[in-house]
Structure formats: structure tokens, C-alpha cells
Amino acid sequence: AQSVTQLGSHVSVSEGALVLLRCNYSSSVPPYLFWYVQYPNQGLQLLLKYTTGATLVKGINGFEAEFKKSETSFHLTKPSAHMSDAAEYFCAVSEKKTSYDKVIFGPGTSLSVIP
Amino acid sequence: GAVVSQHPSRVICKSGTSVKIECRSLDFQATTMFWYRQFPKKSLMLMATSNEGSKATYEQGVEKDKFLINHASLTLSTLTVTSAHPEDSSFYICSAPTGTSGSNEQFFGPGTRLTVL
Numbered sequence: 001a002q003s004v005t006q007l008g009s010h011v012s013v014s015e016g017a018l019v020l021l022r023c024n025y026s027s028s029v030p031p032y033l034f035w036y037v038q039y040p041n042q043g044l045q046l047l048l049k050y051t052t053g054a055t056l057v058k059g060i061n062g063f064e065a066e067f068k069k070s071e072t073s074f075h076l077t078k079p080s081a082h083m084s085d086a087a088e089y090f091c092a093v094s095e096k097k098t099s100y101d102k103v104i105f106g107p108g109t110s111l112s113v114i115p
Numbered sequence: 116g117a118v119v120s121q122h123p124s125r126v127i128c129k130s131g132t133s134v135k136i137e138c139r140s141l142d143f144q145a146t147t148m149f150w151y152r153q154f155p156k157k158s159l160m161l162m163a164t165s166n167e168g169s170k171a172t173y174e175q176g177v178e179k180d181k182f183l184i185n186h187a188s189l190t191l192s193t194l195t196v197t198s199a200h201p202e203d204s205s206f207y208i209c210s211a212p213t214g215t216s217g218s219n220e221q222f223f224g225p226g227t228r229l230t231v232l
Contacts, residue, residue, distance in 0.1 A: 041228065043224050106158060107157070
């Protein structure tokens with residue numbers, strides 16, 4: 001069965017500092033991995049995804065993540081935090097069964113950016 | 116990207132009544148849609164997979180008689196919360212995969228905030 005863990009339910013960084021949000025997954029088959037962002041009372045927006053190929057994935061708003069199979073990790077980073085990055089971030093996994101496989105979400109990490 | 120809408124965005128109802136939430140794929144067809152429930156400051160919990168033209172598949176622990184799902188067309192799935200109680204108050208989000216590029220990317224609706232008094 002698939003599962004996702006996110007270390008740190010809340011992360012605070014100063015504006016301009018590095019953002020690092022951790023994600024580890026378990027999957028019985030090579031996974032598809034996703035990072036989503038959610039702003040208050042809104043749906044989810046896809047930041048980036050890993051399917052196959054290059055293990056360093058670049059997404060929107062300057063975020064990137066690296067798939068490390070040996071560590072079963074997919075950590076999200078951004079070199080310089082902006083106030084607008086404050087939001088809830090979810091790592092998610094699905095198995096490469098079909099295009100309609102369900103996605104399992106991690107518990108989420110709330111990111112605060114301090115001026 | 117693909118667009119998924121939900122209606123209503125907010126609903127307040129009395130305990131014991133039923134509430135219907137619609138999820139529509141606006142610019143693509145979706146034979147499958149997913150319904151999630153999100154508690155405050157919590158993650159999304161998958162409730163069920165909605166399949167066009169067939170019965171929904173419910174996750175373990177989700178009451179199928181309480182949360183009725185109907186996927187009547189390739190662009191519409193509905194979730195009906197029957198005999199709602201205050202503990203059903205939550206944020207309900209639907210999603211639909213586009214099935215393109217083999218990436219299993221899902222597009223999410225904006226969510227429906229249900230408050231049961």
C-alpha cells in the first residue's frame with residue numbers, strides 16, 4: 001500500500017531564506033510523485049510532479065524537488081522564500097497502474113514566511 | 116490546464132437534511148473522479164472513486180449510504196451527504212485525472228465548505 005510522510009507539520013523560514021519541505025513515501029511499484037500547494041479555503045494547485053526521467057523536477061513559482069529512490073524521498077525546495085509562499089503543502093503519491101489511479105496525500109506541512 | 120468546478124462553494128444546512136455537491140470537468144471528459152474530505156488543518160482523505168456509468172468505489176470506513184455518489188455523465192459527478200449531522204461539517208474537494216501524458220495528474224476543484232448546524 002502507498003503512504004506518504006511529511007516531516008514537520010509546520011515550518012517557518014525568514015523571507016529570502018531557503019525553503020526545504022521533506023517528503024518520504026512508500027510504494028510497492030515505481031511511483032508517481034507530486035507536490036501540491038493549498039491556500040486557505042481553496043483547492044489544490046499542482047507545483048510539480050515526477051513521473052519518469054530526470055530526477056530533479058522543476059515546478060512553478062521557483063520550486064523544485066528531487067526524486068531519490070534509494071532514500072524513498074521527494075523533498076521540495078526553493079532557494080529564496082517569498083511572503084506569498086506561505087501556504088499548506090502536500091506531498092502525494094500514486095502508483096503507475098493506470099491513468100486513473102488514486103492519489104494518496106501526506107499529512108501536509110504548513111509553511112510560514114517571516115518578514 | 117484542465118478546469119474542475121464545484122458547486123456550491125459554501126453551504127449551510129440543518130441537521131437531518133441532505134446536501135448535494137456537484138463536481139464538473141469543464142473542458143475535458145472524466146470517466147473517473149475522486150472525492151476527498153478535508154478537516155481543518157488536516158490532509159485530504161480520499162472518500163471514494165466515482166466511475167461514470169457504474170457504482171462508486173468507497174474507501175474503507177466511508178459509509179456509502181451516507182455519502183451517495185452519482186457519476187451521471189462524463190463531465191459531472193455529484194456527492195450527496197444524506198441526513199447530515201454536525202460531524203459531517205468539512206471541506207469537500209473533488210478531482211479528476213485528465214488521463215493524458217500518462218502522468219496521472221489530477222485537477223482539483225476549488226472545494227465546498229459544508230457546515231451542518
